Amino acid sequence: MERASARALESPSSPQRIGRRQGLKARDVRYARQVRFAGIGEDGQTRLMTGHAAIVGVGALGCVIANHLARAGVGKLTLVDRDIVDRSNLQRQMLYDEADAESETPKAITAASRLTAINSGIEVIPRVTDLNAFNVETMLASTDIVLDGTDNFSARYLLNEFSVKSGIPWIYGGAVGASGMTMTIVPGTTPCLRCLFPEPPGGGTLDTCETTGVLSPIVDTIGSAQAMEAIKLLSGRSETLHGSLLQIDLWRQQWHSLGVAGARRVDCPVCAERRFDILDGEAGFETATASLCGRNTVQVLPPRPLSLDLRSLESRLGHAGQTELTPYSLRLRLPSGIAFLLFPDGRALVMGTEDDQTARRIYAEFLGE
Ligand SMILES: [Zn+2]
Incomplete structure (x- = not known):
């Protein structure tokens, strides 16, 4: 919509007015009830659209x-x-x-x-x-x-x-x-x-x-x-x-x-002292795991993002179980019932377990440390 409204504003002669009219034409029925709401109006709608x-x-x-x-x-x-x-x-x-x-x-x-x-x-x-x-x-x-x-x-x-x-x-x-x-x-x-x-x-x-x-x-x-x-x-x-x-x-x-107007803390490490410990400090030198809530699945993150060729990995891992390649991921179903879903950045979802150690072990087995 950013593109659409930019296009509208580029149109010749009196760009602002014509742009608005064209923009409205494109959105009149769809956004009519929203534009009519006093708090939004035409101006608010235009802002939303960009x-x-x-x-x-x-x-x-x-x-x-x-x-x-x-x-x-x-x-x-x-x-x-x-x-x-x-x-x-x-x-x-x-x-x-x-x-x-x-x-x-x-x-x-x-x-x-x-x-x-x-x-x-x-x-x-x-x-x-x-x-x-x-x-x-x-x-x-x-x-x-x-x-x-x-x-x-x-x-x-x-x-x-x-x-x-x-x-x-x-x-x-x-x-x-x-x-x-x-x-x-x-x-x-x-x-x-x-x-x-x-x-x-x-x-x-x-x-x-x-x-x-x-x-x-x-x-x-x-x-x-x-x-x-x-x-x-x-x-x-x-x-x-x-x-x-x-x-x-x-x-x-x-x-x-x-x-919460008066709830700003003078000793808040983030907004008062501007210390960004998570942003700056997450060294990420080791493989990290996280259990996905209610999913019987553990996510495994490599120490740093990788750039994997899933197609060649598929042929390499094919012996271990049933594989399935999609545009976004490579799935490997192991005979144990655990499934291993791998993304191009090296992130994996190990499905069928809630145990970090099991997930790490399976990850290491297929991708090395
Ligand atoms: Zn704060």
């Missing part, structure tokens, strides 16, 4: 956010996700269906094609990768806003550091059980996530969607609140942001809005 939002994690929250922003006409969406669609996702991840789970397609790819079908006028960029200290700056540098669709605090602390360092706002969101919370972080204006959560909340006892489960309506509510904040920011109405840590429990009917 905006660029990144959604990190296209699971439950990410699907809701991406769906709203695509329909609202946000010009460019970058979708970052490391996982594939699984049958256990279908209860709440609204951009996916049974065929996607059957084919185990990467979520970023599936979501991108669905969003393009919903709105062909926007640009959707899928990134099948694990966002980490190595790639976060290149991946997100050109965005206007970052939305949190992740499910863990390591990723959120990384996004928080990136946001404060780069000055790009981000919108935290999390949901588990029937409750969730969200907060909008505008660097230099609001507190950052570390001001409110100096340590990951709950530590080892933190509820996760795996231990507690999660119901679909709360995901929708929190994701919608995040999307609304993004629409406000992208349409130039930042004065209307909710300015709170919004906590909602749909099972108990509890809505709390905790004002």
